[in-house]
Amino acid sequence: MKHANFIIISYVLTFGTIIGYSLRMFSRARKLDDFVKDADKPWT
Amino acid sequence: MNIFSLNSKSPTGTRTTRALGVVAILGMTLLGVLGIFLTGEDVVQGSTVRMMYMHVPTAWVAYLAFIVTAVASGAYMWGKQHSLTFDRVAGASAEVGVIFMAMSLVTGSLWGRLTWGTYWQWDPRLTTTVFLLVTYIGYLAVRGLGGTPQQRAKRSGVMALLAVLEIPLVHFSVVLWRSLHQKASVLRPNGDVTMDGLMLFTLMFGLVVFTITFAWMVLHRQRVLTLIDAFNASGIDAAVSERRKEGQVS
Numbered sequence: 001m002k003h004a005n006f007i008i009i010s011y012v013l014t015f016g017t018i019i020g021y022s023l024r025m026f027s028r029a030r031k032l033d034d035f036v037k038d039a040d041k042p043w044t
Numbered sequence: 045m046n047i048f049s050l051n052s053k054s055p056t057g058t059r060t061t062r063a064l065g066v067v068a069i070l071g072m073t074l075l076g077v078l079g080i081f082l083t084g085e086d087v088v089q090g091s092t093v094r095m096m097y098m099h100v101p102t103a104w105v106a107y108l109a110f111i112v113t114a115v116a117s118g119a120y121m122w123g124k125q126h127s128l129t130f131d132r133v134a135g136a137s138a139e140v141g142v143i144f145m146a147m148s149l150v151t152g153s154l155w156g157r158l159t160w161g162t163y164w165q166w167d168p169r170l171t172t173t174v175f176l177l178v179t180y181i182g183y184l185a186v187r188g189l190g191g192t193p194q195q196r197a198k199r200s201g202v203m204a205l206l207a208v209l210e211i212p213l214v215h216f217s218v219v220l221w222r223s224l225h226q227k228a229s230v231l232r233p234n235g236d237v238t239m240d241g242l243m244l245f246t247l248m249f250g251l252v253v254f255t256i257t258f259a260w261m262v263l264h265r266q267r268v269l270t271l272i273d274a275f276n277a278s279g280i281d282a283a284v285s286e287r288r289k290e291g292q293v294s
Binding site (some may be wrong): 001033 | 054055056058072076079080090091092094095098099102140143146147150151154155157158257261264265267268270271272274275278
């Protein structure tokens with residue numbers, strides 16, 4: 001496949017950014033979870 | 045690794061987000077396989093068309109995210125309850141939109157290097173897109189200025205309702221001005237679609253998968269924002285009661 005490096009980089013960057021952002025979001029949620037009462041979490 | 049583990053450990057996960065998360069992961073995997081291995085090369089663009097299956101859906105999600113931000117801000121401002129949930133949805137959607145807009149610019153830039161011979165041109169579409177991105181980075185900065193959640197919701201709501209007006213400018217920039225950027229291949233005024241077969245399916249599939257991923261990310265992010273607001277409020281309550289105790293002692 002021609003230009004495989006550019007193509008692979010665009011896929012890795014896109015998926016990698018989504019995964020990285022999601023992991024950071026979950027990490028933040030876990031850190032905050034202990035300090036917040038269940039009453040303040042309407043989804044639980 | 046269990047594919048459910050990302051969500052099951054998350055305090056912001058529910059049955060709905062878990063289902064969305066699994067569909068998003070499976071969809072992204074299939075999209076990667078379709079985009080890189082199964083679809084053919086374009087007559088004009090050659091193999092670089094494969095980058096479109098990332099570039100176009102990320103741009104679509106960014107537009108969608110900014111529209112959701114405006115709608116949620118409007119719902120906060122004109123709703124009877126002035127529910128902060130709408131404000132948090134607006135904030136979460138804008139943040140996710142900024143991420144996707146940046147990804148769209150990067151993938152577009154890589155594609156531009158191969159097709160136009162340069163990573164960047166101050167072309168109307170590219171320039172207006174950067175302007176839109178900077179506007180929403182500014183929106184996120186305004187949200188972080190401090191004050192009560194209600195003050196934050198009001199001032200950022202006004203900004204969201206103004207900022208969304210840039211989207212038509214970005215979208216129609218290729219028609220309004222002479223642009224290097226190609227015109228629409230699917231949403232054309234005369235209704236003709238200039239893609240066919242598996243390529244069109246892959247592009248449409250990408251739009252659906254990225255939209256599901258967007259919904260999943262916004263749901264989680266707005267719950268994290270709820271946790272942050274609750275944490276800040278409990279911190280203020282604790283400080284106030286501490287001060288009261290100090291006052292009683294002295």
